[in-house]
Amino acid sequence: MSKFLKRGLPVLVIVALLVVALLPSNNAKPAKAQDPVTIRIFVGVGTGYLPEQQAAQVALADEWNAAHEDIKIEFEFHDNETARDELxxxxxGGDVPAIVGPAGVRTVFEVSDLWADITSYIERDGDQLNLDDFDATSFGLYQLGDRQIAIPLGVYPSFIYVNETLFADAEVELPPTEYGAWTYEDLRATAMAVTQDANGVYNGEEGFDPAAIEVYGYYPFWTNFRASTIGFSPDDAGVLIGEDGTVTATFNQDAFRQAVKFFHDGIFVDHFIPNADAEGAIGEGVTNPFTSNRIAMGRSHTWLFGGIKSAMDDGNFTADWNVYPVPAAPNGKITAAVHADTFAIMDGFENKDAAWEVLKWLTAPEQALALCQVYGCMPARLSVRSEWESYWLEAFPFLNLDVVYGALEYLDAPNHEGFMPNYARAWDALEAFWQVVRSDPAVDTDAGLDALNAEVQGIFDEAAAAE
Amino acid sequence: MATVQSAPTTQVQAPAVEEKRIKLTPRRAQILWGYFFLIPWILGFFLFLLGPMIASLYLSMTDYNIQRPGETDFIGTENYEKIFSLQVIRDSGDEVNFKPGYTEAFRIASFHFGSRDHEVWKAIQVTLTFAIISLPVNLGLALFFALLTNTKVPGVRLFRTIYYLPSVIPAVVSATVFQQFLRGQDGWLNVYLLSPLGLGSPEWLQEPSLAVPALTIIGTWGIGTTMLMFLAGLQNVPTELYEAAEVDGANYWSRFRNVTLPMISPVILYNLVIGLIGTFQYFVVAYVLTPRGAGGNDLSMYFYNLHLYREAYVFFDMGYASALAWILFIVVLIVTILVFRSSSRWVFYAGGK
Amino acid sequence: MERLRGFISNDNINQRGYMKREVYKVIGMGTLLMIMIGVATIYLSPLVYMGSTALKTEGQLSDPDDPIVPMSPQTYHYVSPEVETFRYTYRHPQTLDYQGQTLMVYEVIQQGRINKYAFLEARDNVSVFIDSENPEAPPIELEIAVEDLDPALVNERLEVNLYNVNYEDVQGKFGLVEELEGNRTLWMDPEEISEPPFELPIAASDAEIVRFEQDLILYEVPVDGDIRELALLETGRRGAKFIDPENPDAEPLELDVRVRGLDKVWELDPHPENFTDAMDSINYFKLFGNTLFIAVVSGLGAMVSATLVAYGFTRFNIPYANILFIILLSTIVLPPQVTQIPTYIVYNKFGWIGTFFPLIVPHFFSNAYNVFLLRQYMMGIPLDMDEAARVDGANPFQILWYVIVPAARPALVAVYLFHFLFSWNDFQQPLIYLGGGSENTVLAVGLANFTRIYSSQQNLMMAAGILTMLVPLAVFFFAQRIFMQGVVITGVEK
Known part of the structure; x- marks a missing residue:
């Protein structure tokens, strides 16, 4: 019988291989010269994928497609949770999209080798782009060595969101509205004063039950290690890049020690910051934690506006609120972390010239404004900021614009999502430590930071050794 | 009758007619028919499965990193060496210093075991513990439910549907439901079941020692499919066998042991093997339940597949992930073969073999 | 029949024996039923959670003390004697007092910065500006026409009282900015906060104040030993002010209670619109159709091909069957995460990305789970049945059709169900091959996108989850009938 195996199976293999070999030739039609280039824009690694956001982007694509015959735009939407794996x-799999975005700083640096260097294009078309119009800091966010990876589209400055109703209920004075007028120590005291348990007892009063806190004084939304600690103004954001390109981890500097201690004590000693478990409970059922009415103060970026607006429109959030400046760090410096979004061209995409034409158009003032209104960012182009401002004043007539714009004076540069060698592993090590800080009451934060810094340095060195 | 007669005739006639027809003895005809029926699978295997399997085997011997597609080198067994790298140091009271790149993976008595990938050892430990606890629980419970719903109780269809129902819920949704359900402070399990019984309010998803029990509880909720398979097996047990046993005066338990179990043993084998594969590939729930899919506190929910996924899609090391996959592949295959080997002792096939 | 005979029979002993059996039967049934109901309760509780959460709104979820069922606090509509106020940021053009004259300030964008320059004068082709932040510095000359510039704006945060104004054709709810001399007043429109205030020749007293109206939440408040339902007006650090809905014009009651420790007055308030929201957010019926098509067609392929292959494995004594079978099994052992990319390459080569083919065609080539199940089942079917058929001259196809398929019916139904369910809930494959956002996708992906987008909004997530479950559940409920038929057939024939 083995005869059959010997004869039959090889025949089957050959048939199968033939089928495999023939099929692609049927499908992969050779591109004709007059066929338009399709610029596929992969949306989802950042914002932009929400149903209500999609229509506006498709409208932009239609606008372009109506005017151009040779290049066509196609937006492809992917859910944020899965977009990374899909990309x-x-x-x-050899199916490279032309442009990816809107992408944040972290996305860009995490896979920095996948992006095309657009320096030469920018030099060529500098006049057309009107480079003066771009916010100088945000332009630098996408610089990696001598490579410019992207043109910024929008920025998301951050500030403290304050639920003024909770302050009124607690009869606690609101934070100052001027930058530099308060410190993290003041924030701690204020936050403790408004923290309240399920029986209505305030933190510091007799009978306060830290196991059943209902209103937390302070909660930095959607925390990660670097974003949470950057407010303490560490030098170089913890990543010191030397003249010769060597990278040193400085996550054990004083600013980080103060920051980590602040959060750890805030959770387990002073009881005004939710721990990891409580964060889950607060987030349940709300568009964003701030609209849960369980947070008196929280630091976040402009992207909260959209969620707050919809919660207010639906009547689910009726409290008075406003934005207030971030406090000054113990070292006296003020840092208001910033995020940014942009579109970047993939290095693996063949027709980069066509992709550049589209990118240029997307970041032009009119399109940038339209996209930023959809994404919730403040346009990186200065000339369209007042339109953006009018849009949000209509939604929130009381919004303190001075705080919003003031935050731009205290951006974090280098950015808290800026370059690290071996980015994904380094980021993961930082997050693993951050998880411990927020869930283990007994952790020695100083020793932990020393160990963390050594571990991250090891990850950096690994990358240097691989070069 | 026809077959019995035709068989010898073919044998006798064949040589007389033509050389080629010799091959079509009944035995050969049977073999050809057999392979003929296998064609869909063989074709599909070559078309869709073999290529990717070989590709992943090849990738496992490269340093392919999705982030640096252009710089892939063939590195032989380096990835496999990394997985199995172990350095043993006996605790002599001094500081334990491993070779550079090695970190402590685990310790047994006074021996420290260091590895270049200490997480993989943690992942193996978690996965094995889970398999040993969860698999018997699931199989036993599923069989119990199948027996329950194989009776003629009024409304049995409804009960069957209720027990089956949770397994039609998308995994992501059920993981989220259980995240609420098992929460320490206000989760229903603690509030309505354990606290009233005076068993306290354990933090199921935070406390490392409770991670595997918690996941086992979640798992029992989704045994509908396994129950269904048992039910299909139970319904195929000829009623006359039970009647015969009853006539012999067998009680329920001995009927169960001597009739039911042997008759459904093929289904038990099926559920065991599929359960085994499923447990070794356990992923979605642990991914959803732990922040960043990173395995939870003390890596107590860090399953092998979670490690594999993170290496591939979080850290982009597809080459190393492929090596991890092939190790898993080989281990599961060996276990499966062992189970099959043993099955000749305890699986009863009415159809022979 | 037996039961009937028992009744007809006059034999006492027989009847007693029968009665005894019946009693045992009833007791046994009762116990069984109790156990089953108990298990069902445990199994249903997370579903109850899903169901009740799916009927809630955001607001009903955020407080940990909220009841399990979708309830809302009762409210009382209260018209306060006080005036309603309006807070806003008023933006008006910035000016600079420069050497006795008032200059307009403009935004001049230079090198990534917005400079606020006051326009002094236009000279030939250039405009002359004064830096508003440093007026002492020498004037700046720039080749810009002032008409091309946006004026710089100053933000002023104001709070005004609202009045109902009715003056000639000016009617509406306006905020009083300033009372001017001579019975004139300055007003602003809350709908147009960027517009400059306008003047009316009326006094503030000519307009009617807008009384502040709000829905107050009712609490069960202990007052002097009994519990009263009072509406919360204002919370303080230690006490609170309440309005008695039965006597709203009385002075607010000041009580020494902690509001957070009080119970609200709840009323049932389910929100089935979560379901319609979930359905509206995606093209539900299109995706439903896609999913149904894929599940039905690929299920057919999966069942037929698995039957053939399992038949080949069990009923023909082929050499190396065990090795082939292990190879078959091994195809599901390799973790899908690592074969995903090579598989993608294969389908990409076929040109199948963005089509239903990757979700349907491979199932026609059988799948190890199904083959394995059917193999196990078919091996349990006694050989004498096909022997008999073979003796009658049936070919292998006929044996398969007339002997094996009827006998394996429950298993075939199980395979179809199993596949249907898998296909219905499959998320990863359609996601990778069909892409996320398009209409050309399946329900699981569409609804998962919907739920993940609002992943913190459990109510919507649960509603979407229930919507996905309904079809497989209905299919299962009805498929049981075929299950039972299978039993009857095999039971009779053996």
Missing amino acids: LTQVS
Whole structure:
């Protein structure tokens, strides 16, 4: 019988291989010269994928497609949770999208080798772009060595969101509205004063039950290690890049020690910051934690506006609120972390010239404004900021614009999502430590930071050794 | 009758007619028919499965990193060496210093075991613990439910549907439901079941030692499919066998042991093997339940597949992830083969073999 | 029949024996039923959670003390004697007092910065500006026409009282900015906060104040030993002010209670619109159709191909069957995460990305789970049945059709169900091959996108989850009938 195996199976293999070999030739039509280039824009690694956001982007694509015959735009939307895996599968599977975005600083640096360097294009078309119009800091966010990876589209400055109704209920004075007028120590005292348990007892009063806190004084929304600690103004954001390109981890500097201690004590000693478990409970059922009415103060970025607006429109959030300046760090410096969004061209995409034409158009004032209104960012182009401002004043007539714009004076540069060698592993090590800080009451934060810094340095060195 | 007669005739006639027809003895005909029926699978295997399997085997011997697609080198067994790298140091009271790149993976008595990938050892430990606890619980409970719903109780269809119902819920949704359900402070399990019984309010998803029990509880909720398979097996037990046993005066338990169990043993084998594969590939729930899919406190929910996924899609090391996958592949395959080997002792096939 | 005979029979002993059996039967049934109901309760509780959460709004979820069922606090509509106020940021053009004259300030964008320059004068082709932040510095000359510039704006945060104004054709709810001399007043429109205030020749007293109206939440408040339902007006650090809905014009009651420790007055308030929201957010019926098509067609392929292959494995004594079978099994052992990319490459080569083919065609080539199940089942079917058929001259196809398929019916139904369910809930494959956001996708992806987008909004997530479950559940409920038929057939024939 093995005869059959010997004869039959090889025949089957050959048939199968033939089928495999023939199929692609049927499908992969050779591109004709007059066929338009399709610029596929992969949306989802950042914002932009929400149903209500999609229409506006499709409208932009239609506008372009109506005016151009040779290049066509196609937005492809992916859910944020899965977009990363999908993108990697597409790229590795040889199905490379032309443009990816809107992408944040972290996305760009995490896979920095996948992006095209657009320096030469910018030099060529500098006049057309009107480079003066771009916010100088945000332009630098996408610089990696001598490579410019992207043109910024929008920025998301951050501030303290304050639920003024909770302050009124607690009869606690609101934070100052001027930058530099308060410190993290003041924030701690204020936050403790408004923290309240399920029986209505305030933190510091007799009978306060830290196991059943209902209103937390302070909660930095959607925390990660670097974003949470950057407010303490560490030098170089913890990543010191030397003249010769060597990278040193400085996550054990004083600013980080103060920051980590502040959060750890805030959770387990002073009881005004939710721990990891409580964060889950607060987030349940609300568009964003701030609208849960359980947070008196929280630091976040402009992207909260959208969620607050919809919660207010639906009647789910009726409290008075406003934005207040971030406090000054113990070292006296003020840092208001900033995020940014942009579109970047993939290095693996063949027709980069066509992709550049589209990118240029997307970041032009009119389109940038339209996209930023959808994404919730403040346009990186200065000339369209007042339109953006009018839009949000209509939604929130009381909004303190001075605080919003003031935050731009205290951006974090280098950015808290800025370059690290071996980015994904370094980021993961930082997050693992951050998880411990927020869930283990007994952790020695100083020793932990020393160990963390050594571990991250090891990860950095690994990358240097691989070069 | 026809077959019995035709068989010898073919044998006798064949040589007389033509050389080629010799091959079509009944035995050969049977073999050809057999392979003929296998064609869909063989074709599909070559078309869709073999290529990716070989590709992943090849990738496992490279340093392929999705982030640096252009710089892939063939590195032989380096990835496999990294997985199995172990350095043992006996605790002599001094500081334990591993070779550079090695970190402590685990310790047994006074021996410290260091590895270049200490997380993989943690992942193996978690996965094995879970398999040993969860698999018997699930199989036993599923069989119990199948027996329950194989009776003629009024409304049995409704009960069957209720027990089956949770397994039609998308995994992501059920993981989220259980995240609420098992929460320490206000989760229903603690509030309505354990606290009234005076068993306290454990933090199921935070406390490392409770991670595997918590996941086992979640798992029992989704045994509908396994129950269904048992039910299909139970319904195929000829009623006359029970009647015969009853006539012999067998009580329920001995009927169960001597009739039911042997008759459904093929289904038990099926559920065991599929359960085994499923447990070794356990992923979605642990991914959803732990922040960043990173395995939870003390890596108590850090399953092998979670490690594999993170290496591939979080850290982009597809080459190393492929090596991890092939190790898992080989281990599961060996276990499966062992189970099959043993099955000849305890699986009863009415159809022979 | 037996039961009937028992009744007809006059034999006492027989009847007693029968009665005894019946009693045992009833007791046994009762116990069974109790156990089953108990288990069902435990199994249903998370579903109850899903169901009740799916009927809630955001507001009903955020407080940990909220009841399990979708309830809202009762409210009392209270018209306060006080005036309603309006807070806003008023933006008006910035000016600079420069050497006795008032200059308009403009935004001049230079090198990534917005400079606020006051326009002094236009000279030939250039405009002359004064830096508003440093007026002492020498004037700046720039080649810009002032008409091309946006004026710089100053933000002023104001709070005004609202009045109902009715003056000639000016009617509406306006905020009083300033009372001017001679019975004139300055007003602003809350709908147009960027517009400059306008003047009316009326006094503030000519307009009617807008009384502040709000919905107050009712609490069960202990007052002097009994519990009263009072509306919360204002919370303080230690006490609170309440309005008695039965006597709203009385002075607010000041009580020494902690509001957070009080119970609200709840009323049932389910929100089935979560379901319609979930359905509206995606093209539900299109995706439903897609999913149904894929599940039905690929299920057919999966069932037929698995039957053939399992038949080949069990009923023909082929050499190396065990090795082939292990190879078959091994195809599901390799974790899908690592074969995903190579598989993607294969389908990409076929040109199948963005089509239903990757979700349907491979299932026609059988799948190890199904083959394995059917193999196990078919091996349990006694060989004498096909022997008999073979003796009658049936070919292998006929044996398969007339002997094996009827006998394996429950298993075939199980395979179809199993596949249907898998296909219905499959998320990863359609996601990778069809892409996320398009209409050309399946329900699981569409609804998962919907739920993940609002992943913190459990109510919507649960509603979407229930919507996904309904079809497989209905299919299962009805498929049981075929299950039972299978039993009857095999039971009779053996």
